[in-house]
Amino acid sequence: MSITPVPRVGVVVVAAGSGTRLGAGAPKAFVGIDAHTILRHALVRVLAAPAAQVVVVAPPDRQGDALSDALAVAGDRRDLVSVVAGGATRQASVAAGLAALWADVELVLVHDAARALTPPEVFERVVTSLEAGAVGAVPVLPVIDTVKRVAGSEILAAVDRSELAAAQTPQGFRRDVLDAAYAVATEEYTDDAALVAAAGHAVAAVPGHPLAFKITTAADLDRARHLLAASTAPAAPAPAAPHAMPRVGLGTDVHGYGGDGPLWLAGLEWPGEQALSGHSDGDAVAHAVVDALLGAAGLGDIGTHFGTDHPEYAGAHAHAFLARTHALVGEAGWRIGNVSVQVQANRPRFAARREEAERVLSQALGGAPVSISATTTDGLGFSGRGEGVAAFAVALVVPA
Ligand code: CTP
Ligand code: MG
Numbered sequence: 001m002s003i004t005p006v007p008r009v010g011v012v013v014v015a016a017g018s019g020t021r022l023g024a025g026a027p028k029a030f031v032g033i034d035a036h037t038i039l040r041h042a043l044v045r046v047l048a049a050p051a052a053q054v055v056v057v058a059p060p061d062r063q064g065d066a067l068s069d070a071l072a073v074a075g076d077r078r079d080l081v082s083v084v085a086g087g088a089t090r091q092a093s094v095a096a097g098l099a100a101l102w103a104d105v106e107l108v109l110v111h112d113a114a115r116a117l118t119p120p121e122v123f124e125r126v127v128t129s130l131e132a133g134a135v136g137a138v139p140v141l142p143v144i145d146t147v148k149r150v151a152g153s154e155i156l157a158a159v160d161r162s163e164l165a166a167a168q169t170p171q172g173f174r175r176d177v178l179d180a181a182y183a184v185a186t187e188e189y190t191d192d193a194a195l196v197a198a199a200g201h202a203v204a205a206v207p208g209h210p211l212a213f214k215i216t217t218a219a220d221l222d223r224a225r226h227l228l229a230a231s232t233a234p235a236a237p238a239p240a241a242p243h244a245m246p247r248v249g250l251g252t253d254v255h256g257y258g259g260d261g262p263l264w265l266a267g268l269e270w271p272g273e274q275a276l277s278g279h280s281d282g283d284a285v286a287h288a289v290v291d292a293l294l295g296a297a298g299l300g301d302i303g304t305h306f307g308t309d310h311p312e313y314a315g316a317h318a319h320a321f322l323a324r325t326h327a328l329v330g331e332a333g334w335r336i337g338n339v340s341v342q343v344q345a346n347r348p349r350f351a352a353r354r355e356e357a358e359r360v361l362s363q364a365l366g367g368a369p370v371s372i373s374a375t376t377t378d379g380l381g382f383s384g385r386g387e388g389v390a391a392f393a394v395a396l397v398v399p400a
Helices: 038-045 060-080 092-100 120-131 175-184 194-197 218-232 285-295 301-307 318-331 351-364
Strands: 009-014 053-058 081-085 107-112 136-142 148-152 154-159 165-167 173-175 204-207 247-256 263-265 268-270 335-342 371-377 387-399
Touching: 009 092, 009 268, 009 351, 009 371, 038 053, 038 107, 038 120, 038 154, 038 218, 053 060, 053 092, 081 092, 081 371, 092 175, 092 285, 107 120, 107 175, 107 194, 120 136, 120 204, 120 318, 120 387, 173 175, 173 194, 175 194, 204 218, 218 285, 268 351, 285 301, 285 335, 285 351, 285 387, 301 318, 351 371
Parallel strands: 009 053, 009 107, 053 081, 136 204, 335 371
Antiparallel strands: 107 173, 136 165, 136 173, 148 154, 247 387, 263 268, 335 387
């Protein structure tokens, strides 16, 4: 049993709508995309983030179903999830969710369950913006189509597209600001950002993601189905019988220095250190761990699940890779025993941040123990010459 600290971040996942436009005969969040509901897919991505309180807002007669989905996804973080009944409008549902947040929560993300495929990195971006001081932060995408102002069937004028952006969720706010804005709201707003703006606060825009689209119509649901089928096709079929023996796996990775921006290694940002180059952030430690785990579980390798045909991982950091790997390993009937990884590099110096890195990687793997050792190579080889970083990982998985 892991001991979960009281989180600073709360996520209200609104799933209490009826799904009139989808017309699937059930409340939208409880419609299946594949074997799993829209809500469950949304929660998998919500819970891929570092520990946050998660409040699911469900139709009053669907609270039990919502709790089943939430508990299935939460695993050993079940104490972080809860379900409350929603209201007649989205705004009323958000208010019900806000009322269920713990006193310690300081930053709130409000997320539509209907944006089921929103990648974890969008949550990270919103939280990062709030942590940097924004009162509110909203993911947006540029508007691609030419936009016209119309009256009936008549086009009145073109609207300057460069001034427009399409808002997505999760929309994040300082909790005190959002609570206060909800307390005084007397009319219905299109979204939480509009409600907070009406209360007089500036809201920041952060980059959204195409996968954060909202499932509104049957065509949107089809799109989600195709995207999921494409991303899971190469995975090994679920085992027919429970696994009998533990298994080990080995993973190695090498990245050369020369990337843009800051160095990301072992799930940490290293200010002032030279960046590594590669697809995603070049985090050789995380990639070696992913290969070790996938190998142990017999699920192929990092290219199978995170290659260039998965553009959602292009700029991703360790957390996104490891959380997805954790889920894949779990779905294949395995639990992670432990992971041990060795870094060979002249820089960065791990001693001062080793425990922090272990904690971050372990958290992304659902609390499984991760140990990191670091060594130099006496000036020999490419790492000794300071050209790059090598990482070697072994992982143990045990039958779940
Ligand atoms: N929502 C909610 N409570 C409501 C209305 C909406 O929690 N009373 C949630 C929905 O479950 C959804 C999100 O708000 O996750 C965005 O709303 P929308 O896409 O409009 O969903 P529905 O209202 O369910 O769909 P429709 O408008 O087609 O009925
Ligand atoms: Mg609606």
